[in-house]
Amino acid sequence: QVQLVESGGGLVQAGGSLRLSCAVSGRTFSSYVMGWFRQAPGKEREFVAAISWSSGIAYYADSVKGRFTISRDNAKNTVHLQMISMKPEDTAVYYCAAGQPHRWRSPEYGYWGQGTQVTVSS
Secondary structure (H helix, E strand, O other), X not given: OOEEEEEOOEEEEOOOOEEEEEEEEOOOOOOOEEEEEEEOOOOOOEEEXXXXXXXXXXXXXXXXXXXXXXXXXXXXXXXXXXXXXXXXXXXXXXXXXXXXXXXXOOOOOOEEOOOEEEEEEO
16 A cells, blocks of 8 residues: 655745645555645646656646746655745645656546645735
């Protein structure tokens, strides 16, 4: 079983920063992709960022490029999402995901965290 435990969500003012963490436990493959998605009320789940566990190569949605940074710590089995210059549009429940998706931006990862609320006030 792969377990993903998220932390770091909360309330932040526009222009501020938050750092989300996802602790990974259980059995995983080196080929796994780690992703962050978000979902606002009434909207579809949206791809935010992803990173190859093995290579560290990262991918970002256009809406967060230049503001968000995804990283992973192999030794600590942890994935982070550093968010800066946050906007009210970033308000959503953020989910950590792991798996082998056909497309990195598609929500077909197989393993998901419980989600953590991020609220950006204007």
